[in-house]
Amino acid sequence: MSRLNGFPFPFTKDQYTYSNNSVPLDPAKTITVTADYKNELELIRKLLQKHHQRCFRSLPLSIESQWEIMLLLFNELASCNPESFTFQKMGGECLFQNHLLAEEEAFVFRDVSTIDLEPLDLVGRHVQEDLIIMGDRHDGLFLEAGQLCFPSNWSLAFVQGMEFKSIHNQVPGIQNDGFIDKVERFISKIQPGAVWERKNWSITVTNKLDTPLETYSVWGKHRQEVTCENAGDLIHLRVEVQRLFRLPMNHDVLFTIHTYLLQLNDLIQQESWLKSFYQNIKTLPEEIAEYKGISTYRTELLRFLENHMEKGRRGR
Amino acid sequence: MAYALQLTVKKIENETDTIKRFTFTSDEIPLPSFGAGAHVTLHLPMGRRQYSLVNNPLEMKNEYVIAVKKISDHNGGSGYLHECIGQGDNISVSSPDNFFPLRTEAKHHVFFAAGIGITPFVSMMAYLKTIGRSFELHYAASGERECAFHGHIQTHFPSKSTFYFMKREEKIAKLKKALQNRTMGTHIYLCGPPAFMDILLEHSHELRYPEKFIHEERFQPEVRIENPQPFFVNLVKTKKTFMVSSGQTLLNALHEIGIDVPYTCRMGVCGTCEVGIEEGDVLHCDSFLTEEEKVGKMLTCVSRGIGHIKLRL
Numbered sequence: 001m002s003r004l005n006g007f008p009f010p011f012t013k014d015q016y017t018y019s020n021n022s023v024p025l026d027p028a029k030t031i032t033v034t035a036d037y038k039n040e041l042e043l044i045r046k047l048l049q050k051h052h053q054r055c056f057r058s059l060p061l062s063i064e065s066q067w068e069i070m071l072l073l074f075n076e077l078a079s080c081n082p083e084s085f086t087f088q089k090m091g092g093e094c095l096f097q098n099h100l101l102a103e104e105e106a107f108v109f110r111d112v113s114t115i116d117l118e119p120l121d122l123v124g125r126h127v128q129e130d131l132i133i134m135g136d137r138h139d140g141l142f143l144e145a146g147q148l149c150f151p152s153n154w155s156l157a158f159v160q161g162m163e164f165k166s167i168h169n170q171v172p173g174i175q176n177d178g179f180i181d182k183v184e185r186f187i188s189k190i191q192p193g194a195v196w197e198r199k200n201w202s203i204t205v206t207n208k209l210d211t212p213l214e215t216y217s218v219w220g221k222h223r224q225e226v227t228c229e230n231a232g233d234l235i236h237l238r239v240e241v242q243r244l245f246r247l248p249m250n251h252d253v254l255f256t257i258h259t260y261l262l263q264l265n266d267l268i269q270q271e272s273w274l275k276s277f278y279q280n281i282k283t284l285p286e287e288i289a290e291y292k293g294i295s296t297y298r299t300e301l302l303r304f305l306e307n308h309m310e311k312g313r314r315g316r
Numbered sequence: 317m318a319y320a321l322q323l324t325v326k327k328i329e330n331e332t333d334t335i336k337r338f339t340f341t342s343d344e345i346p347l348p349s350f351g352a353g354a355h356v357t358l359h360l361p362m363g364r365r366q367y368s369l370v371n372n373p374l375e376m377k378n379e380y381v382i383a384v385k386k387i388s389d390h391n392g393g394s395g396y397l398h399e400c401i402g403q404g405d406n407i408s409v410s411s412p413d414n415f416f417p418l419r420t421e422a423k424h425h426v427f428f429a430a431g432i433g434i435t436p437f438v439s440m441m442a443y444l445k446t447i448g449r450s451f452e453l454h455y456a457a458s459g460e461r462e463c464a465f466h467g468h469i470q471t472h473f474p475s476k477s478t479f480y481f482m483k484r485e486e487k488i489a490k491l492k493k494a495l496q497n498r499t500m501g502t503h504i505y506l507c508g509p510p511a512f513m514d515i516l517l518e519h520s521h522e523l524r525y526p527e528k529f530i531h532e533e534r535f536q537p538e539v540r541i542e543n544p545q546p547f548f549v550n551l552v553k554t555k556k557t558f559m560v561s562s563g564q565t566l567l568n569a570l571h572e573i574g575i576d577v578p579y580t581c582r583m584g585v586c587g588t589c590e591v592g593i594e595e596g597d598v599l600h601c602d603s604f605l606t607e608e609e610k611v612g613k614m615l616t617c618v619s620r621g622i623g624h625i626k627l628r629l
């Protein structure tokens with residue numbers, strides 16, 4: 001049961017459609033520390049070590065916002081989890097202590113000679129979230145820096161420097177009724193102080209968190225292997241808790257992505273989730289199913305879920 | 317989303333004969349950081365008043381500093397601050413918002429200020445100097461004595477600043493000239509009395525200066541309905557009529573009669589709950605729709621009809 005606790009189940013209705021499902025968060029926090037902290041940070045650091053070009057990108061313009069984010073996140077880690085992290089700032093001199101990993105970072109705010117990595121790259125090695133900086137420019141929002149280890153089939157190298165709408169171009173139906181334009185306007189109007197949260201979901205076959213476009217040939221082929229028998233083991237509901245925050249000092253937007261995976265065998269333990277998941281998969285428009293990579297095994301998955309709903313009914 | 321902070325008046329200093337500088341602080345809470353061009357909203361007995369912050373955002377030491385020109389007696393906001401607020405007083409201040417941000421992608425920033433319109437540029441120039449970016453200031457005032465931050469600007473940004481104390485005609489001619497022959501990637505910022513901004517804006521149109529490179533600070537009073545009135549609604553497609561009571565939003569009322577208008581924020585900022593207006597007057601309270609859109613659409617979570625409206629539902 002413990003896997004179910006705290007899992008951000010994404011479905012609120014019986015039929016899934018794209019919508020601006022962002023809600024203001026109280027308290028306004030951009031990150032969350034979970035029980036998987038140590039394991040995930042180990043993986044994040046391994047990926048950064050091995051594939052730095054794939055997992056970290058930045059444009060020079062992003063440097064001030066990178067510094068701001070480093071202060072923000074160290075502060076947040078320490079104030080929300082004082083037993084695990086400490087942060088002190090005296091003038092420009094800063095000291096961050098990570099008691100979970102027995103590490104510390106000492107640096108002078110805005111002095112690049114005091115750190116070995118770019119600020120976003122450094123602070124990203126202490127949080128479970130992927131971190132993206134959207135530069136707020138006079139002609140739109142642009143992806144200007146990111147530390148991205150757990151993308152769901154997209155590539156940081158590809159989208160670096162791209163404008164918000166272009167990034168979303170290949171999502172089916174996203175232009176309908178000016179949807180993505182409205183989302184962009186919404187983001188560009190976010191004022192300092194508030195954190196907005198939305199959930200996005202997908203399915204990963206196996207429990208792999210790092211599924212970038214670059215290694216599709218490695219993980220994508222498992223989609224062919226799903227059967228009605230093994231679906232419970234192989235299939236994982238993947239939920240991205242995404243948060244948007246206006247950086248007060250530099251006016252750019254921080255976008256954090258916390259990825260959660262839940263194995264189908266665990267999910268079906270909760271009857272309401274089983275039903276809701278089934279309804280949503282069943283009624284998912286074909287183009288979205290195709291886009292999310294579910295079409296290949298949708299029939300097998302539905303049959304698996306039906307069997308379990310049937311069992312539930314008989315069991316009672 | 318601004319929230320109220322209880323702050324203490326730490327210092328009040330004379331900037332000119334009619335302009336005072338107020339420094340607010342708190343011993344209890346860390347003040348939220350802010351950006352160049354940001355403002356705070358003071359909650360005064362006569363209502364809410366917005367003032368630009370003038371400190372350097374990158375060197376903020378738990379203080380907010382504003383400069384206020386006295387333009388009223390103590391019944392107005394500025395007069396009240398000048399006459400009735402003293403050191404050590406407590407004051408309720410909304411956390412900073414920013415409707416006049418710098419466009420950091422600019423190759424060069426050019427600021428045009430008149431009178432007390434200088435305030436947002438004081439924080440902008442400090443910020444740009446700290447991060448090492450290129451800018452210049454053109455500042456019109458009636459004379460050196462009346463010119464807020466004159467000494468401060470002369471000390472910190474002498475080579476980047478031009479003052480205009482001459483007669484009106486000459487001033488305008490010179491300011492227009494300063495707008496001309498700008499290189500690509502230059503962003504222009506205007507702040508001052510409406511007449512001043514209009515002249516420069518109009519000239520920028522004559523010069524065909526791209527609109528997205530011109531930014532103006534015009535404080536917009538926030539629209540808040542103090543005592544909401546009931547109104548009647550006609551749905552032209554589903555042919556329903558109902559009343560929205562004073563304690564209810566239009567969105568709630570629609571849901572009550574089974575019209576499933578989608579929503580998310582319920583604060584007029586996401587644009588999800590829009591509906592088309594067929595007929596009638598609407599009190600728009602959102603911060604999302606453009607002026608053109610407001611002609612035919614409304615956001616049902618915050619905006620209200622006046623009297624009787626017809627919706628395309």
Ligand code: HEM
Pocket residue numbers: 018019020021022132134143153154159167168170171183187198200201202255291292
């Ligand atoms: C500002 C930060 C954001 C960034 C950097 C971002 C980036 C992305 C990327 C890279 C994708 C995958 C595109 C692909 O397949 O190549 C995506 C998908 C998507 N995005 Fe965003 N996005 C952001 C914010 C938002 C917001 C606020 C919304 C909606 C309110 C949104 C709605 C969507 C939707 C509906 C999809 C399709 C997802 C799916 O079906 O799996 N995005 N986004």
Ligand code: FES
Pocket residue numbers: 578579580581582583584585586587588589590602604615616617618
């Ligand atoms: S629900 Fe967001 S604007 Fe109405």
